[in-house]
Amino acid sequence: MASVKKHLWASGAALLTLGGLMGGAVLRDRAERGSNILDGPPRSSIFASLEEDPTVPESDFFYELTQLVRREYVDKVEDDQKLAEGAIRGMVNGLGDPNAEFLSKDQFAAFKNLLAGRFEGIGVELQLRYDDEQKKWLKDLDRLKSNPSAESPITTPGVLIPSLVVTAVAPGGPADQAGIHVGDTVVMVEGRKVLDSTIFREFQAVQAKVRKGEAKLNDLTSLRKRLAEEAKDAMSPGRARERLAVGRQGEIRLGWKSTDGAKEATVSKRVVQIPAITSQGGTVALKLFTGAERALAQAIEGRSEVTLDLRNSTIGDFEAMHACLEVLAAPGPIGEIKVDRQMKPKPIVVAKGDPTPPKIRLLVDGSTRGAAAIFATALQGRGQASIEGQLDRDPMELRVVELPTGAGYLLPVGRFIANAKQEKSK
Amino acid sequence: MKFLKIGGLIGVVALAFGIGFSWRDLRSGELPSKATVEKLLGSPAKRESATRIFKTNFNLILTNYYKPVDPKELKYSGMEGLLAALGDPHTIFLEPKTAEEFSKETKGENEFVGVGARLGRDPVGAKIMTVFDGGPAQRAGVRNGDVIVSVDGEPAGGIPLDDVVKKIRGKEGTVVTLEVMRAGAAKTLKISIKRGTINPPTADGMVIEGTRIGLLTVQQFAQPTTTQFDQALAKLEEQGIVGLVIDVRNNPGGLLETAVEMLSRFVENKVVVRMKMKNGREEFAKTFVGSKRPFQYPVVVLVNEDSASAAEIFAGVLRDYKLATLVGEHTYGKASVQNVFMLVDGSSAKITIARYYLPSNAEMSRKVDEEGQYVSGGLTPDVKVPIDVTEMTNLGDPKTDSQLKKALEIIGSKTAHRTN
Numbered sequence: 005m006a007s008v009k010k011h012l013w014a015s016g017a018a019l020l021t022l023g024g025l026m027g028g029a030v031l032r033d034r035a036e037r038g039s040n041i042l043d044g045p046p047r048s049s050i051f052a053s054l055e056e057d058p059t060v061p062e063s064d065f066f067y068e069l070t071q072l073v074r075r076e077y078v079d080k081v082e083d084d085q086k087l088a089e090g091a092i093r094g095m096v097n098g099l100g101d102p103n104a105e106f107l108s109k110d111q112f113a114a115f116k117n118l119l120a121g122r123f124e125g126i127g128v129e130l131q132l133r134y135d136d137e138q139k140k141w142l143k144d145l146d147r148l149k150s151n152p153s154a155e156s157p158i159t160t161p162g163v164l165i166p167s168l169v170v171t172a173v174a175p176g177g178p179a180d181q182a183g184i185h186v187g188d189t190v191v192m193v194e195g196r197k198v199l200d201s202t203i204f205r206e207f208q209a210v211q212a213k214v215r216k217g218e219a220k221l222n223d224l225t226s227l228r229k230r231l232a233e234e235a236k237d238a239m240s241p242g243r244a245r246e247r248l249a250v251g252r253q254g255e256i257r258l259g260w261k262s263t264d265g266a267k268e269a270t271v272s273k274r275v276v277q278i279p280a281i282t283s284q285g286g287t288v289a290l291k292l293f294t295g296a297e298r299a300l301a302q303a304i305e306g307r308s309e310v311t312l313d314l315r316n317s318t319i320g321d322f323e324a325m326h327a328c329l330e331v332l333a334a335p336g337p338i339g340e341i342k343v344d345r346q347m348k349p350k351p352i353v354v355a356k357g358d359p360t361p362p363k364i365r366l367l368v369d370g371s372t373r374g375a376a377a378i379f380a381t382a383l384q385g386r387g388q389a390s391i392e393g394q395l396d397r398d399p400m401e402l403r404v405v406e407l408p409t410g411a412g413y414l415l416p417v418g419r420f421i422a423n424a425k426q427e428k429s430k
Numbered sequence: 431m432k433f434l435k436i437g438g439l440i441g442v443v444a445l446a447f448g449i450g451f452s453w454r455d456l457r458s459g460e461l462p463s464k465a466t467v468e469k470l471l472g473s474p475a476k477r478e479s480a481t482r483i484f485k486t487n488f489n490l491i492l493t494n495y496y497k498p499v500d501p502k503e504l505k506y507s508g509m510e511g512l513l514a515a516l517g518d519p520h521t522i523f524l525e526p527k528t529a530e531e532f533s534k535e536t537k538g539e540n541e542f543v544g545v546g547a548r549l550g551r552d553p554v555g556a557k558i559m560t561v562f563d564g565g566p567a568q569r570a571g572v573r574n575g576d577v578i579v580s581v582d583g584e585p586a587g588g589i590p591l592d593d594v595v596k597k598i599r600g601k602e603g604t605v606v607t608l609e610v611m612r613a614g615a616a617k618t619l620k621i622s623i624k625r626g627t628i629n630p631p632t633a634d635g636m637v638i639e640g641t642r643i644g645l646l647t648v649q650q651f652a653q654p655t656t657t658q659f660d661q662a663l664a665k666l667e668e669q670g671i672v673g674l675v676i677d678v679r680n681n682p683g684g685l686l687e688t689a690v691e692m693l694s695r696f697v698e699n700k701v702v703v704r705m706k707m708k709n710g711r712e713e714f715a716k717t718f719v720g721s722k723r724p725f726q727y728p729v730v731v732l733v734n735e736d737s738a739s740a741a742e743i744f745a746g747v748l749r750d751y752k753l754a755t756l757v758g759e760h761t762y763g764k765a766s767v768q769n770v771f772m773l774v775d776g777s778s779a780k781i782t783i784a785r786y787y788l789p790s791n792a793e794m795s796r797k798v799d800e801e802g803q804y805v806s807g808g809l810t811p812d813v814k815v816p817i818d819v820t821e822m823t824n825l826g827d828p829k830t831d832s833q834l835k836k837a838l839e840i841i842g843s844k845t846a847h848r849t850n
Contacts, residue, residue, distance in 0.1 A: 063481055070480065088484045
């Protein structure tokens with residue numbers, strides 16, 4: 005018995021030793037090829053060569069291009085993650101979708117704060133917005149992609165510059181105190197004009213007239229001069245938004261256009277925390293901030309009827325929205341996320357919910373957007389809530405993705421369609 | 431006892447692992463390098479995770495975005511972003527189609543179908559600035575200075591120049607009829623021209639009306655440019671010019687070798703640029719010996735903000751060796767050298783591999799503010815002349831081209847001084 009055990013020991017030891025030798029050699033191979041155990045080495049090279057199979061998996065393409073940059077670029081490349089972040093920024097922006105948005109580390113941190121109801125900067129949420137004419141041009145351009153011989157509807161790219169619109173104001177925050185309202189357009193920041201499309205549109209219109217012989221070339225010349233003059237010291241709307249929405253201290257001078265005219269003020273930046281729930285009388289104003297479900301559960305506890313005010317709610321955490329539905333919707337399917345591709349829509353289901361849900365009256369308007377719009381559509385669609393006010397149709401659900409670098413992006417994943425069956429049965 | 435056995439076993443296995451790992455070096459009597467060991471111990475993890483970050487998000491966007499995405503397009507916009515992350519505007523990704531155009535351009539192959547003439551603006555139509563040698567327009571008898579008043583019967587006056595050009599271009603082999611006004615002719619002439627494939631010269635010359643000064647326009651520094659420059663210069667000298675204006679305005683540059691060849695006509699065995707490569711390595715580009723020409727007349731070089739790269743080197747070197755006066759506006763301020771790496775699917779990566787310095791060592795790399803607006807950099811001209819380019823401006827016509835007008839004045843004063 006003892007000798008068998010000894011044998012086992014000896015052969016086990018010999019095997020392990022051999023395994024150690026081989027393991028060491030294999031790992032050495034991998035170390036020298038520049039890959040670790042988890043990611044295999046690229047199967048093909050991106051460099052042009054006649055023998056190579058021209059299909060290179062996308063991630064290998066990334067790997068090889070990173071290596072090329074490390075080897076050839078004039079400055080030392082320290083941080084590969086920065087390159088990955090850049091590539092993702094490129095992919096997100098490359099979608100050409102106003103809802104798909106890449107956010108730098110600072111912007112993403114401010115965005116996450118915003119989702120939790122913490123406003124930085126001057127206490128506003130700002131969106132780059134296209135008007136109807138610009139939306140039409142964008143659609144036309146999209147169609148042009150498949151028909152390169154067609155003539156572009158725009159002759160001056162500047163006509164596609166979006167305007168910078170205030171979509172939410174933190175009550176009691178610096179912007180609120182300065183008299184800035186939802187719907188106002190920011191036109192000046194730090195003494196610099198915020199670039200907009202007005203003069204470019206004028207230019208394009210005159211260009212068209214000259215072509216038809218209805219205007220003189222000279223008109224174009226004087227307009228071109230004005231255009232160059234205006235663009236010279238202007239700030240892009242994206243930059244202006246960052247200046248206003250990021251930062252916890254310091255003063256900033258800005259100008260904005262309101263329904264009652266142009267205004268200017270110097271505003272101090274600070275952090276303003278907005279609660280998810282404010283109750284006034286029988287009405288509960290709900291903002292779908294991160295963690296809103298807990299406050300909502302408290303506010304409606306024991307009530308059989310509730311009025312929810314969803315106005316002035318453009319910022320919303322989609323996870324919080326789903327959690328809030330669990331708080332006050334009856335269990336069962338509520339709708340689906342529909343995509344414009346050959347895939348089945350993804351059903352949205354309230355798992356546990358409230359078996360005896362309260363009767364809900366919703367107050368909505370044009371400022372009920374994103375997560376809040378989905379929330380309202382879902383409750384109305386299954387007949388649990390009545391709605392007062394006009395609601396955006398088929399609101400878009402956005403996925404919020406955080407990267408290891410601290411940056412992140414928003415990806416539109418589909419339009420929410422309320423459960424049709426329920427609607428019919430109603 | 432048992433502890434000892436297990437401990438001993440672990441030790442032996444670890445040793446075996448070590449020997450296995452180091453075998454390659456041990457055979458040659460060395461220990462593995464520190465870098466190799468670091469790679470084993472995890473420094474690749476960070477780099478690999480960059481690939482993983484990319485892979486994860488590539489797939490996430492591909493499968494979750496609500497509209498269909500072409501994986502190839504997504505990949506390309508990713509690669510564009512990757513290179514943009516370096517913060518160098520000249521390190522860029524070129525998709526297959528763009529890469530092909532780029533390669534054609536540096537070879538001087540800008541083929542298109544037309545009549546073979548460069549047009550300028552004119553109040554009543556379009557002025558023929560240059561008729562290309564050997565092109566259909568030249569064969570049909572069109573001359574420099576002719577003004578096109580109608581194209582196929584449609585008036586050419588009062589419409590943008592680009593639209594006139596569009597009307598003149600068309601399918602190869604078809605005929606276009608131009609009605610032109612010619613100085614000294616009582617009536618307009620109708621000239622029919624068969625459209626053909628045109629490869630416009632990258633350098634061409636003409637004597638400016640009413641002067642004995644040559645204007646040599648260099649559009650870019652491509653492979654055939656040196657030969658075209660030599661031919662144009664020889665032709666101008668045959669006509670007995672007393673001064674030369676070389677126009678590199680709006681010249682985006684091109685090949686450094688071409689600039690070196692052209693500078694070798696002016697100066698022998700002199701440094702053109704000092705290039706600082708990766709890791710502090712330096713290289714010099716020098717002009718050749720044996721192709722210098724005697725320039726027995728003053729030379730002015732016209733520059734503007736769109737003169738970049740090889741154009742700036744050409745102008746800057748002539749100035750640094752006191753061979754020419756620079757007139758116009760400050761130049762772009764490129765100051766770096768790129769290499770184009772062809773990739774397997776026909777796309778390319780254009781990557782900055784070196785920075786360069788002119789003989790005078792002046793720092794000229796372009797600085798911009800966060801909005802991308804010019805702050806400093808480029809060559810500062812000896813004589814700064816602003817120009818207001820309007821719908822009525824014709825570069826190359828001293829009546830509307832203030833920079834050329836100034837260049838002529840400078841040459842005029844120098845030649846007057848000489849003859850005195």
